[in-house]
Amino acid sequence: MKRRTIKDIAKESGFSLSTVSLVLNNHPRISQSTRDRVMEVVRKYDFHPNSAARGLASKSSRTLSVVIPNLSRVFSDIYLGEIISGIYERATSQGYKILLDIATAQFIESQEYSKLLASRRADGMLFIASDIHADYLHVFEDSPYPFLLVNHLFPGKRLNYVAVDYASSARLAAEHLLGLGHRRIGLIAGTNTHTGLIFRDEFLRACKSWPAGAADVTWVDGGEEWSQRGGYAATAKLMDLKPGLTAIMAANDRMALGAMRWMVDHHLEVPEDVSVMGVDDIQIAAYVNPGLSTIRHDLYQVGIEACNRLLQLMNGQIKECSDLLPTSLVVRGSTGRVPSGK
Amino acid sequence: MKRRTIKDIAKESGFSLSTVSLVLNNHPRISQSTRDRVMEVVRKYDFHPNSAARGLASKSSRTLSVVIPNLSRVFSDIYLGEIISGIYERATSQGYKILLDIATAQFIESQEYSKLLASRRADGMLFIASDIHADYLHVFEDSPYPFLLVNHLFPGKRLNYVAVDYASSARLAAEHLLGLGHRRIGLIAGTNTHTGLIFRDEFLRACKSWPAGAADVTWVDGGEEWSQRGGYAATAKLMDLKPGLTAIMAANDRMALGAMRWMVDHHLEVPEDVSVMGVDDIQIAAYVNPGLSTIRHDLYQVGIEACNRLLQLMNGQIKECSDLLPTSLVVRGSTGRVPSGK
DNA sequence: CTTGCCTTGTCGAGCGTTTTACCGGATGAA
DNA sequence: TTCATCCGGTAAAACGCTCGACAAGGCAAG
Numbered sequence: 001m002k003r004r005t006i007k008d009i010a011k012e013s014g015f016s017l018s019t020v021s022l023v024l025n026n027h028p029r030i031s032q033s034t035r036d037r038v039m040e041v042v043r044k045y046d047f048h049p050n051s052a053a054r055g056l057a058s059k060s061s062r063t064l065s066v067v068i069p070n071l072s073r074v075f076s077d078i079y080l081g082e083i084i085s086g087i088y089e090r091a092t093s094q095g096y097k098i099l100l101d102i103a104t105a106q107f108i109e110s111q112e113y114s115k116l117l118a119s120r121r122a123d124g125m126l127f128i129a130s131d132i133h134a135d136y137l138h139v140f141e142d143s144p145y146p147f148l149l150v151n152h153l154f155p156g157k158r159l160n161y162v163a164v165d166y167a168s169s170a171r172l173a174a175e176h177l178l179g180l181g182h183r184r185i186g187l188i189a190g191t192n193t194h195t196g197l198i199f200r201d202e203f204l205r206a207c208k209s210w211p212a213g214a215a216d217v218t219w220v221d222g223g224e225e226w227s228q229r230g231g232y233a234a235t236a237k238l239m240d241l242k243p244g245l246t247a248i249m250a251a252n253d254r255m256a257l258g259a260m261r262w263m264v265d266h267h268l269e270v271p272e273d274v275s276v277m278g279v280d281d282i283q284i285a286a287y288v289n290p291g292l293s294t295i296r297h298d299l300y301q302v303g304i305e306a307c308n309r310l311l312q313l314m315n316g317q318i319k320e321c322s323d324l325l326p327t328s329l330v331v332r333g334s335t336g337r338v339p340s341g342k
Numbered sequence: 343m344k345r346r347t348i349k350d351i352a353k354e355s356g357f358s359l360s361t362v363s364l365v366l367n368n369h370p371r372i373s374q375s376t377r378d379r380v381m382e383v384v385r386k387y388d389f390h391p392n393s394a395a396r397g398l399a400s401k402s403s404r405t406l407s408v409v410i411p412n413l414s415r416v417f418s419d420i421y422l423g424e425i426i427s428g429i430y431e432r433a434t435s436q437g438y439k440i441l442l443d444i445a446t447a448q449f450i451e452s453q454e455y456s457k458l459l460a461s462r463r464a465d466g467m468l469f470i471a472s473d474i475h476a477d478y479l480h481v482f483e484d485s486p487y488p489f490l491l492v493n494h495l496f497p498g499k500r501l502n503y504v505a506v507d508y509a510s511s512a513r514l515a516a517e518h519l520l521g522l523g524h525r526r527i528g529l530i531a532g533t534n535t536h537t538g539l540i541f542r543d544e545f546l547r548a549c550k551s552w553p554a555g556a557a558d559v560t561w562v563d564g565g566e567e568w569s570q571r572g573g574y575a576a577t578a579k580l581m582d583l584k585p586g587l588t589a590i591m592a593a594n595d596r597m598a599l600g601a602m603r604w605m606v607d608h609h610l611e612v613p614e615d616v617s618v619m620g621v622d623d624i625q626i627a628a629y630v631n632p633g634l635s636t637i638r639h640d641l642y643q644v645g646i647e648a649c650n651r652l653l654q655l656m657n658g659q660i661k662e663c664s665d666l667l668p669t670s671l672v673v674r675g676s677t678g679r680v681p682s683g684k
Numbered sequence: 685c686t687t688g689c690c691t692t693g694t695c696g697a698g699c700g701t702t703t704t705a706c707c708g709g710a711t712g713a714a
Numbered sequence: 715t716t717c718a719t720c721c722g723g724t725a726a727a728a729c730g731c732t733c734g735a736c737a738a739g740g741c742a743a744g
Binding site: 059 | 700701703
């Protein structure tokens with residue numbers, strides 16, 4: 001099968017190579033009548049210009065690299081899906097395609113993140129996979145390549161980011177639980193990301209400085225994957241350390257679901273015996289029993305905004321970016337007033 | 343910033359353009375000593391060959407297109423994540439990258455699926471997004487482009503596919519419930535995919551021809567998105583139509599979770615009053631209360647296998663593909679013997 | 685000393701676009 | 715009439731790599 005090229009279109013339509021190219025790129029230089037005659041031939045052959053040739057000549061791949069974390073079953077976390085949907089929406093509307101990568105050990109060791117941009121396979125990179133050990137990202141400080149962290153940040157590194165305001169989420173959550181009278185609180189923290197650490201520290205701070213009396217907060221780590229399983233194990237640990245806890249705060253909804261499951265398995269009622277609260281407001285949070293109180297993070301919006309900012313970095317409209325997006329409290333059935341007599 | 347090319351490497355290392363190219367492609371023609379001297383320079387400059395130029399000259403983009411369904415919050419379904427992880431694993435190991443697309447209305451109307459392959463932006467396509475209305479896919483019958491449906495199929499169209507054996511799943515599920523004595527069963531079906539229809543029809547058939555006595559199965563549609571919400575609504579409808587149901591069979595776990603939620607909201611015990619069963623064995627199925635009985639679909643394996651087959655189609659090792667992968671029963675707490683006296 | 689073959693490296697013609705000059709003709713003002 | 719300007723289109727030089735054809739040199743066999 002002979003592959004058609006712009007040359008065939010030129011020959012058949014009677015115009016030059018350049019003219020066809022200009023038509024295909026909607027260049028204003030070309031008159032409507034010429035445009036029509038060329039497009040007729042283009043449609044007749046269902047012609048689509050070769051993207052490699054385009055990329056070579058134009059020095060742009062019209063492609064964005066998106067790197068996601070290497071958690072087992074990573075997609076099951078709505079967390080990611082929302083962000084990616086947002087990115088896709090924005091990227092597509094600007095004529096960009098998405099090249100997906102997973103931050104596996106192999107991906108990092110072979111420095112794919114550099115290779116992708118250096119080889120011009122992608123014009124810019126959105127990185128959703130940063131944990132506190134991602135020191136290799138320092139290559140993107142002052143790098144000529146457009147790079148942006150999505151819902152992560154790296155204190156001490158000059159890296160662009162768009163993220164939800166985790167400190168504000170921590171305050172909202174703390175105020176909700178404290179306002180319900182809780183003073184003995186267990187915190188299941190995520191400590192493998194900087195945003196997780198920010199959440200933990202701000203939550204502790206808010207509980208310590210509560211006007212109506214400081215709360216006693218015990219925290220444990222919820223595990224690398226922020227999963228139900230991790231939340232379950234962390235809850236077991238907390239309840240062992242401090243049997244009198246009246247509330248469990250988890251750094252995301254999945255761990256909170258693990259906590260609720262532990263309560264059921266140990267014949268404790270939520271929220272009568274213990275209140276449980278999460279963060280993110282994933283879809284299933286409204287479908288468990290009781291519904292999970294949580295902090296809403298609009299991750300779709302994070303995706304949109306992150307992609308927007310990356311595009312601005314790419315065309316030079318901005319030089320750097322450090323956006324924090326707002327969050328809000330969602331109250332459902334899993335939190336209630338502290339049990340009387342406790 | 344001057345971008346380095348293969349030419350600079352050639353000059354600096356004292357070899358020809360072609361030699362550098364051959365080294366970079368690990369061609370056996372080149373001796374070890376030459377290879378070493380070239381690679382030294384390559385590393386010195388952290389050089390990465392331009393992928394557009396490579397693609398243009400080699401007529402291959404080393405990229406696979408993956409198209410996923412346009413469900414709102416689509417990623418929240420572990421269903422997809424598992425498949426994509428499998429695809430990624432396989433594709434990466436063969437040096438291919440993944441170009442992600444979502445089957446939005448825009449994607450379909452603008453015939454992006456053709457454009458991607460015709461413009462050589464991707465060398466082959468894995469389509470996870472097929473519903474019964476995807477008639478436009480007929481363009482891939484006898485198309486020169488490698489194309490494969492993932493966990494879907496299209497009776498009546500000559501399209502390659504790799505899918506789980508839904509008919510076998512239906513039999514396993516039916517046998518489990520019938521074996522527990524259930525004879526009045528509600529089925530929440532997914533009717534917008536051919537695999538969903540196959541499941542429904544085979545489930546009905548199996549229930550009708552059960553040796554120990556046919557069951558009375560009532561089925562309703564669970565909605566386009568196979569979601570908790572849809573499962574919840576479908577359960578309401580079923581329980582209204584047939585108040586005496588002793589078991590609910592849902593075509594996926596998410597709808598089953600919706601069904602369980604409905605039971606809780608209406609003070610019915612699972613499985614004491616009604617058994618509930620799903621399909622897929624998503625991660626959370628083990629974490630709800632009671633644990634969800636289901637049919638395990640190894641979707642990671644589907645991804646691996648699908649990618650394998652596509653690569654074989656691409657290099658001509660096979661001409662067509664219609665694989666069905668096995669499934670298995672997983673019994674947890676949500677199904678039990680039919681209540682006595684019912 | 686030929687001849688032929690093998691090994692290793694080089695030449696150079698593409699690959700299919702974009703984009704910068706440039707050009708001819710029409711238009712309009714002086 | 716002349717000259718500058720504009721308009722619509724074209725020629726051709728990149729863009730950076732791959733790969734088939736070819737060449738040089740070494741070596742073994744006759």
